[in-house]
Amino acid sequence: MSAETSSPSVIVVGGAGYIGSHVCKAFAQQGILPITFDNLSTGHNHAVKWGPLIEVDLCDRATIFEEIEKHSHVPLVVHLASSIEVGFGEKHPDSFYMNNVVGALNLLDAMKNSSINKIIFSSTCATYGEISNLPINEKEVQSPYSVYGKTKLAIEHMLQSYHKAFDLNYVTLRYFNAAGADESGEIGEEHDPETHLIPLALASAAGLRQRMKIFGNDYDTPNGTCIRDYIHVNDIAQAHLLSWDKLQNGLTKAELNIGTGKGYSNLEILKTVEKVTGLPMPYDIEPRRDGDLSQLYADTSRAQSVLGFEAKYSDLDFIVRTAWRFFKSKHQI
Numbered sequence: 001m002s003a004e005t006s007s008p009s010v011i012v013v014g015g016a017g018y019i020g021s022h023v024c025k026a027f028a029q030q031g032i033l034p035i036t037f038d039n040l041s042t043g044h045n046h047a048v049k050w051g052p053l054i055e056v057d058l059c060d061r062a063t064i065f066e067e068i069e070k071h072s073h074v075p076l077v078v079h080l081a082s083s084i085e086v087g088f089g090e091k092h093p094d095s096f097y098m099n100n101v102v103g104a105l106n107l108l109d110a111m112k113n114s115s116i117n118k119i120i121f122s123s124t125c126a127t128y129g130e131i132s133n134l135p136i137n138e139k140e141v142q143s144p145y146s147v148y149g150k151t152k153l154a155i156e157h158m159l160q161s162y163h164k165a166f167d168l169n170y171v172t173l174r175y176f177n178a179a180g181a182d183e184s185g186e187i188g189e190e191h192d193p194e195t196h197l198i199p200l201a202l203a204s205a206a207g208l209r210q211r212m213k214i215f216g217n218d219y220d221t222p223n224g225t226c227i228r229d230y231i232h233v234n235d236i237a238q239a240h241l242l243s244w245d246k247l248q249n250g251l252t253k254a255e256l257n258i259g260t261g262k263g264y265s266n267l268e269i270l271k272t273v274e275k276v277t278g279l280p281m282p283y284d285i286e287p288r289r290d291g292d293l294s295q296l297y298a299d300t301s302r303a304q305s306v307l308g309f310e311a312k313y314s315d316l317d318f319i320v321r322t323a324w325r326f327f328k329s330k331h332q333i
């Protein structure tokens with residue numbers, strides 16, 4: 001018998017990416033073999049370390065059907081594969097709807113065609129839109145502003161419909177801002193192009209790019225810059241293990257925020273980067289970035305009561321320290 005069929009396993013679609021690689025490591029540490037399905041469009045071969053890589057594109061419907069059928073002994077799929085660059089989505093909605101919505105449809109149909117009826121889906125706080133009631137509770141009406149958020153909400157709706165009609169069981173995890181890296185330094189954030197605040201600030205501090213641009217200081221927040229809820233990527237990975245366990249033990253559906261409940265402003269992030277790296281953090285204030293919302297932080301009570309989830313690794317210093325360690329090893333600093 002191969003390792004794939006003899007040990008408990010999970011299919012991780014998007015397992016070669018930033019969050020997916022941490023999810024794979026977390027499953028492997030529990031003795032569950034992660035089988036990565038990925039087209040390596042933004043992910044990396046070298047980040048697939050804990051199980052096999054099946055190179056497959058979600059938009060290739062026939063091949064996805066074949067591969068899911070071949071792995072129909074696997075009880076559960078984690079679906080992280082997505083286009084994520086928010087600005088690109090505004091200019092190329094066709095590409096975003098194709099990759100995210102059609103890709104997810106192909107995956108769900110392939111699962112329907114096989115015996116796999118459990119899925120954990122990576123959604124985002126970007127599905128909410130501007131919410132004045134903070135922290136954000138899952139009961140808020142979702143009115144996403146970006147194409148990215150709209151594609152994610154469309155997939156959330158697909159999951160609800162497939163649950164009702166075809167008994168597909170799901171946990172939708174609405175991550176807030178993923179950040180940090182595994183303490184080992186072996187995996188971390190490697191987006192190209194990078195658009196996220198912390199890795200860009202580290203690169204600016206290290207002198208590997210221009211001064212940081214802070215998009216707007218005229219928001220209705222204490223220092224005028226946007227506020228986000230940064231959650232360590234290994235906390236996100238733990239939320240997947242808990243969801244896996246609950247789905248295996250009778251949970252049939254849930255939509256859950258995955259955050260810390262605490263928000264930090266963009267300027268607080270720059271200060272922490274300066275403190276952790278010991279390097280000056282030059283920045284300029286620029287106009288607002290299109291599509292940015294002023295404040296997003298999570299009400300975490302539902303994830304706590306449904307999963308028993310609580311962020312353990314998301315102290316901001318620890319997030320930036322682990323991101324810095326990975327950054328230095330990647331750039332051999």
Ligand SMILES: NC(=O)c1ccc[n+]([C@@H]2O[C@H](COP(=O)([O-])OP(=O)(O)OC[C@H]3O[C@@H](n4cnc5c(N)ncnc54)[C@H](O)[C@@H]3O)[C@@H](O)[C@H]2O)c1
Pocket residue numbers: 013014015016017018019020037038039040041042043044056057058059079080081082083084099103122123124125174175176177178179191
């Ligand atoms: N990074 C964040 O802050 C954040 C926040 C909220 C939600 N999310 C969600 O988490 C998930 C993972 O994000 P990430 O930051 O790890 O991104 P990432 O780009 O590092 O990972 C995405 C992975 O999916 C793969 N992929 C993309 N399209 C594919 C396709 N058609 N077929 C097969 N594989 C494909 C890529 O090659 C990559 O390995 C995404 O769904 C994203 O929307 C991320």
Ligand SMILES: O=c1ccn([C@@H]2O[C@H](COP(=O)(O)OP(=O)(O)O[C@H]3O[C@H](CO)[C@H](O)[C@H](O)[C@H]3O)[C@@H](O)[C@H]2O)c(=O)[nH]1
Pocket residue numbers: 084085086124125126175176177195196197198200213214215216226227228266289292
């Ligand atoms: O060079 C930069 C980069 C970012 N920012 C600011 O930093 C904050 C955080 O921006 P990120 O790009 O790091 O992350 P977002 O909050 O835009 O995250 C969005 O995109 C992600 C996907 O990539 C997630 O899905 C997330 O849920 C969704 O809200 C924003 O105020 C942004 O304007 C800057 O000021 N300068």
